Amino acid sequence: MSVIKTENLVKTYTQGEYEIKAVDKVSLEIEKGEFTVVCGPSGSGKTTLLNIIGGLDDPTSGSVVINDKEITSLSGNQLIDFRLRNIGFVFQAYNLIPVLTAKENVGFVMLLQGKSEAERNERTEELLKAVGLEKEMKKKPTQMSGGQQQRVAVARALASKPQFILADEPTANLDSASTENLLDIMAKMNEEEGITFIFSTHDQRVIDRAKRVITFQDGKIFSDVSA
Amino acid sequence: MKTIFKIAWRNVWRNKLRSGVVFTSVLLGIWAGLFVLAISSGMLEQQKRGTLESQLSHIQIHSDPYLADIKLNHNFSKSQIAEIDQALNDTKEVKNFCKRSIVEGTGSTAHGFSNLNVIGVNPEIEQKVTTIHERLIEGSYFTKYKNRPALIGRKLAEDLHLEVGKTINLSFQDAEGNFIQSGFKVEGIFGSPSQSFDKSNVFIKQEDFVDLVAGESNYVHEYAVNLFQVGNSKRIAEQLNSEIKEATAEDWATISPELSFRDETAGAGLMVILVIIVFALTFGIVNTMLMAVLERKRELGMLLCVGMNKRNVFVMIVIETIFLSLVAAPAGLLISWLSISYFGSSGIKLDAVGEALYKAGIDSMVYPAVDSSAYLTISLMIMFASIIASIIPARKALKYNPAEAVRAV
Ligand SMILES: Nc1ncnc2c1ncn2[C@@H]1O[C@H](COP(=O)(O)OP(=O)(O)O)[C@@H](O)[C@H]1O
Ligand SMILES: [Mg+2]
Numbered sequence: 001m002s003v004i005k006t007e008n009l010v011k012t013y014t015q016g017e018y019e020i021k022a023v024d025k026v027s028l029e030i031e032k033g034e035f036t037v038v039c040g041p042s043g044s045g046k047t048t049l050l051n052i053i054g055g056l057d058d059p060t061s062g063s064v065v066i067n068d069k070e071i072t073s074l075s076g077n078q079l080i081d082f083r084l085r086n087i088g089f090v091f092q093a094y095n096l097i098p099v100l101t102a103k104e105n106v107g108f109v110m111l112l113q114g115k116s117e118a119e120r121n122e123r124t125e126e127l128l129k130a131v132g133l134e135k136e137m138k139k140k141p142t143q144m145s146g147g148q149q150q151r152v153a154v155a156r157a158l159a160s161k162p163q164f165i166l167a168d169e170p171t172a173n174l175d176s177a178s179t180e181n182l183l184d185i186m187a188k189m190n191e192e193e194g195i196t197f198i199f200s201t202h203d204q205r206v207i208d209r210a211k212r213v214i215t216f217q218d219g220k221i222f223s224d225v226s227a
Numbered sequence: 228m229k230t231i232f233k234i235a236w237r238n239v240w241r242n243k244l245r246s247g248v249v250f251t252s253v254l255l256g257i258w259a260g261l262f263v264l265a266i267s268s269g270m271l272e273q274q275k276r277g278t279l280e281s282q283l284s285h286i287q288i289h290s291d292p293y294l295a296d297i298k299l300n301h302n303f304s305k306s307q308i309a310e311i312d313q314a315l316n317d318t319k320e321v322k323n324f325c326k327r328s329i330v331e332g333t334g335s336t337a338h339g340f341s342n343l344n345v346i347g348v349n350p351e352i353e354q355k356v357t358t359i360h361e362r363l364i365e366g367s368y369f370t371k372y373k374n375r376p377a378l379i380g381r382k383l384a385e386d387l388h389l390e391v392g393k394t395i396n397l398s399f400q401d402a403e404g405n406f407i408q409s410g411f412k413v414e415g416i417f418g419s420p421s422q423s424f425d426k427s428n429v430f431i432k433q434e435d436f437v438d439l440v441a442g443e444s445n446y447v448h449e450y451a452v453n454l455f456q457v458g459n460s461k462r463i464a465e466q467l468n469s470e471i472k473e474a475t476a477e478d479w480a481t482i483s484p485e486l487s488f489r490d491e492t493a494g495a496g497l498m499v500i501l502v503i504i505v506f507a508l509t510f511g512i513v514n515t516m517l518m519a520v521l522e523r524k525r526e527l528g529m530l531l532c533v534g535m536n537k538r539n540v541f542v543m544i545v546i547e548t549i550f551l552s553l554v555a556a557p558a559g560l561l562i563s564w565l566s567i568s569y570f571g572s573s574g575i576k577l578d579a580v581g582e583a584l585y586k587a588g589i590d591s592m593v594y595p596a597v598d599s600s601a602y603l604t605i606s607l608m609i610m611f612a613s614i615i616a617s618i619i620p621a622r623k624a625l626k627y628n629p630a631e632a633v634r635a636v
Contacts, residue, residue, distance in 0.1 A: 098241070
């Protein structure tokens with residue numbers, strides 16, 4: 001059974017008199033435990049695809065089924081709740097709440113899920129340890145490097161025990177060492193705990209680590225290669 | 228919820244300069260509002276008290292014929308005086324009272340003349356009820372001159388070029404309609420808060436009054452009554468009216484409706500000032516919060532993406548706005564309280580406009596004072612305004628579409 005299944009997904013933006021097909025008839029399936037990269041040049045539709053899969057944006061037509069659930073039919077608040085319970089997000093930047101510490105940031109989604117304080121404490125500490133930030137728990141985002149912030153974002157994305165993690169260009173603002181470090185952590189979580197990761201990137205270092213590479217061009221799947 | 232409060236609270240301190248501007252304007256707004264309120268209600272209260280103390284007292288009693296037509300022979304009868312004395316002595320709320328003889332006449336010197344009331348008083352009893360003796364600018368209070376002394380007001384002294392020791396000619400008609408004229412020596416010049424009072428009243432000794440009109444003693448036209456509490460005036464006046472015949476007791480607000488009217492209209496006027504101040508503050512707060520919401524578009528989008536629902540986002544912005552508006556309020560209230568207390572006891576001398584105030588019947592030395600309810604009122608107004616102000620930015624934040632918001636650069 002696939003975790004994510006899209007069928008004939010189309011997203012068109014109208015800009016003045018132009019119609020831009022940001023995503024053009026995309027059908028794909030992603031299985032549990034994948035470590036998949038969506039790559040392609042800037043403007044090829046990667047972010048749009050991830051946003052639709054993540055329920056952040058509505059498709060113009062087509063369907064998105066996650067764990068047998070058609071999410072395009074969910075209402076606004078249902079969708080928010082669905083995201084909260086099923087999907088972890090890591091963005092390129094502005095991932096964290098600036099006024100909260102690393103630990104508070106990670107605990108925040110669990111708080112929204114209504115988890116007890118004891119459970120939150122235990123899991124945030126465990127997750128921050130897993131991303132190598134046990135010493136940074138009390139720091140605010142501005143006191144951490146870009147790589148550390150992204151690791152907190154990964155920990156935060158995992159905190160809610162989601163079905164999969166969507167990461168839109170998570171390494172775009174990182175140097176090589178931080179990129180490798182972040183990828184190591186994510187690969188390890190994928191290997192050891194079977195967490196499903198879907199990235200978008202045009203960073204070759206990320207592509208090299210992927211188990212499956214879907215290449216986008218002009219909103220269409222250009223190639224889909226599994227290692 | 229606790230975390231939402233925590234985030235909102237910390238957000239207030241994120242842009243220190245911008246929040247500082249809001250804090251300062253809230254602080255100054257509260258202070259300015261309360262201080263203006265205090266000055267003006269201080270003035271009004273003083274004016275009221277001054278008028279009551281120097282002329283009106285709390286309750287006055289006149290015979291009914293006198294009220295209909297102010298005439299020398301519309302004085303109280305002997306039996307009325309006995310009845311009223313009895314009634315006043317039996318009323319425990321009455322602090323003290325005095326009896327006066329009054330006739331309308333003119334005062335003149337070589338420099339001109341003026342219409343005025345000649346008031347015959349018993350100096351010892353009068354000074355227990357009114358404060359003319361405390362308001363002497365020059366001279367003394369019926370202690371120096373044996374022969375027909377008079378106390379005149381500051382304005383009359385100016386108009387008729389009078390000084391202490393000089394003579395004023397008072398003339399009026401006696402009970403039979405005969406024209407009477409007599410010279411009085413100015414013993415003292417008083418300054419009440421009111422120019423018109425100072426221009427049109429001359430105090431002489433009751434014995435001189437009786438002597439002049441050649442009438443019997445106990446020639447009384449007016450009772451001036453002070454109570455222990457001014458607030459009881461209306462009730463006691465009504466009570467007295469049920470006990471006395473062919474005479475009417477009136478409380479100060481009935482005698483001088485403009486005095487109580489001014490109390491009420493000034494209150495409304497000041498409310499308008501407060502509303503304007505709070506309105507201006509609301510605009511500043513809305514503007515600041517809109518900027519903050521716009522600036523945090525990506526962050527708010529991220530919160531929506533990771534599972535914070537719109538209601539929580541709304542609540543968070545509302546709370547942040549309220550915090551932003553209210554953080555400086557205690558300091559504003561404190562500064563207001565300190566400055567009003569300080570100037571309330573030391574007074575502010577409004578010399579520049581002193582003469583204009585005197586014409587309007589107000590002392591140039593102002594002691595700001597406010598009811599403690601004003602502090603509550605302005606706090607509630609700002610609280611209310613902040614809730615209103617929070618709606619606009621919070622609604623703006625709700626309009627964000629998470630996908631758009633995270634894309635926004
Ligand atoms: N809100 C929008 N309005 C109009 N066009 C948009 C909008 N968002 C994205 N696009 C367009 O859709 C196309 C795909 O964008 P995107 O998914 O961001 O690509 P990528 O993530 O691969 O760089 C681009 O041509 C972009 O200009
Ligand atoms: Mg993109």
